[in-house]
Amino acid sequence: MQKFLNRLRAMSRLGNSEMDAVEGACRDVIRLEADTDLVREGEPAEHVHVLLEGWACRYVLLPEGGRQIPALLLPGDVADLDALLAQRRPYAVATLTACEVAVLSCQAVHAAMAQYPALGAALLMGALHENVIMTHRNVSLGRQSARERVAHLLCELANRLSDDDATTKGAYALPLTQAELGDVLGLSTVHVNRVLQSLRADALIRVANRRLEVLDWNGLGQVAGFHCRPAHADASRSSRSGAWRTYAQQPMHQRPA
Amino acid sequence: MQKFLNRLRAMSRLGNSEMDAVEGACRDVIRLEADTDLVREGEPAEHVHVLLEGWACRYVLLPEGGRQIPALLLPGDVADLDALLAQRRPYAVATLTACEVAVLSCQAVHAAMAQYPALGAALLMGALHENVIMTHRNVSLGRQSARERVAHLLCELANRLSDDDATTKGAYALPLTQAELGDVLGLSTVHVNRVLQSLRADALIRVANRRLEVLDWNGLGQVAGFHCRPAHADASRSSRSGAWRTYAQQPMHQRPA
DNA sequence: CGAAGTGTTGAAGGGTTTCAAGCATAGTGG
DNA sequence: CCACTATGCTTGAAACCCTTCAACACTTCG
Numbered sequence: 302m303q304k305f306l307n308r309l310r311a312m313s314r315l316g317n318s319e320m321d322a323v324e325g326a327c328r329d330v331i332r333l334e335a336d337t338d339l340v341r342e343g344e345p346a347e348h349v350h351v352l353l354e355g356w357a358c359r360y361v362l363l364p365e366g367g368r369q370i371p372a373l374l375l376p377g378d379v380a381d382l383d384a385l386l387a388q389r390r391p392y393a394v395a396t397l398t399a400c401e402v403a404v405l406s407c408q409a410v411h412a413a414m415a416q417y418p419a420l421g422a423a424l425l426m427g428a429l430h431e432n433v434i435m436t437h438r439n440v441s442l443g444r445q446s447a448r449e450r451v452a453h454l455l456c457e458l459a460n461r462l463s464d465d466d467a468t469t470k471g472a473y474a475l476p477l478t479q480a481e482l483g484d485v486l487g488l489s490t491v492h493v494n495r496v497l498q499s500l501r502a503d504a505l506i507r508v509a510n511r512r513l514e515v516l517d518w519n520g521l522g523q524v525a526g527f528h529c530r531p532a533h534a535d536a537s538r539s540s541r542s543g544a545w546r547t548y549a550q551q552p553m554h555q556r557p558a
Numbered sequence: 559m560q561k562f563l564n565r566l567r568a569m570s571r572l573g574n575s576e577m578d579a580v581e582g583a584c585r586d587v588i589r590l591e592a593d594t595d596l597v598r599e600g601e602p603a604e605h606v607h608v609l610l611e612g613w614a615c616r617y618v619l620l621p622e623g624g625r626q627i628p629a630l631l632l633p634g635d636v637a638d639l640d641a642l643l644a645q646r647r648p649y650a651v652a653t654l655t656a657c658e659v660a661v662l663s664c665q666a667v668h669a670a671m672a673q674y675p676a677l678g679a680a681l682l683m684g685a686l687h688e689n690v691i692m693t694h695r696n697v698s699l700g701r702q703s704a705r706e707r708v709a710h711l712l713c714e715l716a717n718r719l720s721d722d723d724a725t726t727k728g729a730y731a732l733p734l735t736q737a738e739l740g741d742v743l744g745l746s747t748v749h750v751n752r753v754l755q756s757l758r759a760d761a762l763i764r765v766a767n768r769r770l771e772v773l774d775w776n777g778l779g780q781v782a783g784f785h786c787r788p789a790h791a792d793a794s795r796s797s798r799s800g801a802w803r804t805y806a807q808q809p810m811h812q813r814p815a
Numbered sequence: 816c817g818a819a820g821t822g823t824t825g826a827a828g829g830g831t832t833t834c835a836a837g838c839a840t841a842g843t844g845g
Numbered sequence: 846c847c848a849c850t851a852t853g854c855t856t857g858a859a860a861c862c863c864t865t866c867a868a869c870a871c872t873t874c875g
Contacts, residue, residue, distance in 0.1 A: 312643075361697045364783055371696040383686040386569075391690050391785065414679055421678040422671055428685040429640040433648050435692045439628040440618045442699035443744030447863070478821065487700030489864055494823060526621050528648065704831070735853060746832055751855060 302327060302353050304377035305403070312426035319417045326413060327351060327403035339380065339394040339402060346384035348404050352376060355400030356476055359392045360484065370484040372435070373397075373477075375461055382428060385410060398476045434461075437528050442487050445526065450486045451496045452524035455506065455513060472514040500524075559584060559610050561634035562660070569683035576674045583670060584608060584660035596637065596651040596659060603641035605661050609633060612657030613733055616649045617741065627741040629692070630654075630734075632718055639685060642667060655733045691718075694785050699744050702783065707743045708753045709781035712763065712770060729771040757781075 306323065309315060315323075330353065333339065339350055342361065357374040359381070371392065374380050380394045385407055414421035434457065441453045462473050479497070480490045488496075500506050505521045507514040515521055563580065566572060572580075587610065590596065596607055599618065614631040616638070628649065631637050637651045642664055671678035691714065698710045719730050736754070737747045745753075757763050762778045764771040772778055 359693070361693075361784065363697070363701055367701045369697040369700040371693045371700075383690055386683050386686045387690065392693060411679075414682075415675055418672055418675040418678055421675055421682060422668075425671075425678060425682040425685060426643050428682060428689060429643045432685060432689055432692065433640055433644070435689065435696060436616070436618075436628045436649060439692060439696055439699065440620070440626040442696065443626040443628075443741075444620055444624045480821080484700075490821090491823085491865080492863060495863095498823085527618065737853080747853090748833080748855085749831055752831095755855085 302403075305351050305353060308377040308427065309420075309423045312430070313419050313423035315419055315423060319420050322413050322417060322420065326405050326409050327353075329404045331402050331404060333396050333400045333402060335396055335398050335400075337396045337400075339396060339400075340390050342390055342393045344390050346381070346387055346390050346407070348406055349382055349384050349410055350380040350394065351403040351405065352378050352380055353401040353403055356397040357394060357400055357402075358397055358481070358485075359394050361392050368484045369487065370481065371438075372431070373458070373485060375458075378431075379424075379427060382424065397481065440527065447486070447488050447492055447496050448499065449524060449526050450488070451482070451493065451500065452505070452521050453526065454482070454486060455515070456522055456525045459515065471516075471518065472512055474511060475508075475513040476511055559660075562608050562610060565634040565684065566677075566680045569687070570676050570680035572676055572680060576677050579670050579674060579677065583662050583666050584610075586661045588659050588661060590653045590657045590659060592653055592655050592657075594653045594657075596653060596657075597647050599647055599650045601647050603638070603644055603647050603664070605663055606639055606641050606667055607637040607651065608660040608662065609635050609637055610658040610660055613654040614651060614657055614659075615654055615738070615742075616651050618649050625741045626744065627738065628695075629688070630715070630742060632715075635688075636681075636684060639681065654738065697784070704743070704745050704749055704753050705756065706781060706783050707745070708739070708750065708757065709762075709778050710783065711739070711743060712772070713779055713782045716772065728773075728775065729769055731768060732765075732770040733768050 302324070305327070306320060309323065310320075333355075339357065340346075352374050354376050356376075357380060358370045359372040359374070360368055360370045362368055374394070380402070381390065381392075383391065410424075414424065437453070437457065441450050445453065458475070459471075459473060477485075479493045482488075483490045483493045486493065497506075497508065500521075501508070503520070505515070505517045505524065507516055559581070562584070563577060566580065567577075590612075596614065597603075609631050611633050613633075614635075614637060615627045616629040616631070617625055617627045619625055631651070637659070638647065638649075640648065667681075671681065694710070694714065698707050702710065715732070716728075716730060734742075736750045739745075740747045740750045743750065754763075754765065757778075758765065760777070762772070762774045762781065764773055
């Protein structure tokens with residue numbers, strides 16, 4: 302509960318009345334064990350689910366039998382806000398660990414937004430933040446090698462977890478199987494295994510009983526290649542060379558060096 | 559302008575005062591020619607841009623020199639709403655054709671949302687819609703072959719364009735080079751070429767002077783494989799077999815056949 | 816102890832990339 | 846009007862990253 306409230310407050314300035322409204326709306330909480338479907342693709346969308354505790358994921362099954370996980374959901378994340386918009390669910394949601402989930406009716410959310418504009422703003426900011434994360438994953442899937450993709454995901458998770466807590470001394474619980482990592486990264490289980498081994502061999506990470514330890518943040522970030530500055534290793538801000546100019550110019554990828 | 563207003567109205571019920579507010583905020587319009595950078599990655603984010611006419615894209619450049627286009631922007635799309643959230647731009651935006659763009663200050667958007675809750679709701683719905691599109695692209699990039707990805711993109715564009723207009727008789731203007739298609743789909747230019755040829759050879763599509771003609775919607779949708787029902791070929795709704803059940807069950811991909 | 820899930824390893828095969836070159840088309844200036 | 850150039854499209858061959866298949870080891874748990 303607290304993590305969701307913190308998240309909302311980080312997004313928009315909320316007063317006590319808004320906070321109370323949220324807390325009231327989240328009164329309906331269910332507890333699920335690991336590997337349980339929360340919503341199924343194609344189902345009518347009548348509720349919004351907020352992940353209070355545990356890890357979960359959105360996933361899509363392909364006709365040929367494959368699976369893709371377009372989003373990992375961490376404590377405080379909203380699992381399926383698009384229920385406000387769509388009649389039918391465009392993806393399924395399943396737990397990865399034991400979870401605590403708040404169930405809200407779409408009507409209630411709509412009503413709350415109409416009454417408290419700041420709440421709508423907070424939800425919008427959350428959706429935009431998710432959008433940025435998906436953009437990065439998109440870039441990763443489209444243009445990075447397996448090694449880069451794995452490194453990038455590990456950095457992203459460290460970033461997202463450090464917002465709340467954890468990541469103390471550069472290690473965090475990673476309750477994902479290699480098969481699930483593969484479904485996130487668009488890789489086969491076998492190849493995920495080999496890439497993790499290679500990262501271990503290079504003394505960048507260490508894995509032990511469902512925990513990931515990052516031995517070399519700079520090195521891992523370098524492999525990840527883009528948009529991957531852990532909160533710790535802040536480094537020099539705006540390290541990019543050259544001044545940016547306003548529009549009415551050639552696109553960057555066509556500029557002379 | 560009209561396309562943006564229509565889009566907003568489709569997302570949330572807007573009164574005359576909201577519409578006027580939007581129209582007032584969009585009074586600052588600039589005209590750009592094709593292949594022009596609108597915003598650059600890393601730049602401070604002080605404005606939000608709305609694409610009134612023409613095609614544009616978000617893009618990210620990778621250290622090794624590659625490029626990924628995580629989003630194609632069509633008339634009525636908001637190019638960079640996340641400027642409301644981030645200090646620095648997480649991606650660049652460039653025009654693909656000549657464009658008309660409204661430039662809004664972030665402050666103005668924030669103020670409008672505070673005054674008109676329905677407007678915030680509309681923007682939220684727009685962001686969620688974008689999110690669903692990115693989810694689909696994500697699945698496509700992660701788990702589909704080049705052929706499937708191309709088919710999927712062509713279907714997606716048909717869908718998005720048919721919301722507004724166009725797509726009459728199953729053809730639409732597609733002002734993208736094969737290199738740009740590759741940057742959207744995470745493929746090399748060469749392979750995009752070969753895949754398009756193969757789709758042509760199978761009498762699924764036809765390409766002529768920057769227009770795409772779909773000869774066989776069912777066939778193309780079948781290649782695309784998932785989530786790809788053009789508004790035309792609506793077909794039998796909910797064609798999936800088996801009834802969906804509520805949660806507290808095993809995830810779908812582990813269910814016995 | 817057996818069973819199931821997860822991690823690990825090797826070998827073969829294939830989808831895609833890269834490199835390199837040739838072709839087509841449109842715009843430009845002499 | 847015609848080189849001349851630039852841009853995008855097309856094609857072939859070699860190389861590579863990753864997948865698939867198959868088997869085995871390890872751990873957990875009933």
